Amino acid sequence: MNVPDLKNVILPKLLSGVRDGLPLDAIGATDCLQALALTGQALRFDRPRHPEQFQVEESVVDHRAILPDAARKLVLRLLSGKNPASGPLAAAIVRTLAERKFRLHPFDLPKLEPFVKAHAESLGAEALAFSQRETPVAQKQNYFAPEQLNDDNWMHASPAVKAGYIRTRRASDPDAARAMVEAVWTSESADSRLRLLEAFREALSEKDALFLKGLEKDRAPRVRELAQRLLVRLPGFDGDDPNLRAALERIKLSKAGLIFKRTALTLELPATVRDFTKMAWLNETFGPVGLEPLAEALSLPVDDMVAAAEKQSDLLAAFLFMATRDRRLDVVRTITDRHLRDSWEAFSQFDAQMLADYSPDMRQLWVEHIFRPDRWAADTSPWTIRQTAQWLDGQATEDLFSAIVQSKPWHSLRKDNGRYEADILDSMAVMSPSSMRSTLRAELAALEPAKSGNAVLFLDLMDSLETAHA
Structure with a gap:
């Protein structure tokens, strides 16, 4: 009697019924109960057949440290609760985890699946592997x-x-x-x-x-x-530069002044351009043109070209777009210091992708030149704060953040009795430098907890991460 006999002779009879009796002689058993017991024991120790081929998943090695427990709890509250964190907070969390080389706890990946899938490339090898667990092997990305x-x-x-x-x-x-x-x-x-x-x-x-x-x-x-x-x-x-040619067709150069003649530049807008499409047209027409080629074509130094457009706010905005693309922060500062008092409004229709090749330090300087909280009036929209955070994409300097806290839009927001969005408070939390978090907490304490709750949790998370990283 052996295992194959029990499986091939006795087991089919047991499954189909034993009215015709069991072939006990074939297995050397004395009764049905003994045959049933032997068959059961045989099935316990019988190994299944080996598959013809295997698909072995590559092991994922992620050298980042797992979030400390205190920070882990705050991340779960922020990203998986009934009131999940806004886009700015989520992006700031991803950026901070990358900077401090932390990764999410493996047990938390399923709980945070929407967040993980949205930011997998930045969250580390383990998060990327989790987000691609159902992706065909040929389509998977490497981290x-x-x-x-x-x-x-x-x-x-x-x-x-x-x-x-x-x-x-x-x-x-x-x-x-x-x-x-x-x-x-x-x-x-x-x-x-x-x-x-x-x-x-x-x-x-x-x-x-x-x-x-x-x-x-x-x-x-x-x-x-x-x-x-x-x-x-x-x-x-x-060679021919069609963008430069198109820009020059719209600029008229003349001499102004009764005694001391000086160069003056005038911009002629197309008749089809309206107020709400003007900035987009200026960026599309002048943005691709470098400051130096345009100044050379006008036979003027760059500084003189800017000065010649002092009374042309639209042309100055065009120069501002050009200087931004050329990373000429000196020209950006000249335009915003001397000519355009509300330079931030020129960028309200665009996103921060324009600064994609800026270093963090350059981005901070650019934001400080463009967004001037001390110039914001009482009727300046509080959304300007949100816009500042979008372009900054990180923490502000103490001077800039202090100016925002003291600005008229922020003070009017506090008096508005709830007529504001939580995104603005979240933006303030993202921009807050570590030295100003206690100040911001005091400011947020006077606002609706339902709208300020995530901003406060984010500040707690930043403190926790900095303590763990110290």
């Missing part, structure tokens, strides 16, 4: 922390991380960075190609000309347009 990238693996990272790596390499070795991009160009998506090309703003030189000219037939219109804008900014470019 590479920025500090783990090198010239051999950079192309396997996410588009944003790849662009950041190439931007860094452009700063140290432009030729090597260009060669790496050329090697993978045809295999990249349109969005990834655009991001990589944006990185060429760093250390742009005549050596990039051949590569940029080759993009004239790229299948993505946005890539072709950006390549053309970069090409015309190369030193010594002598």
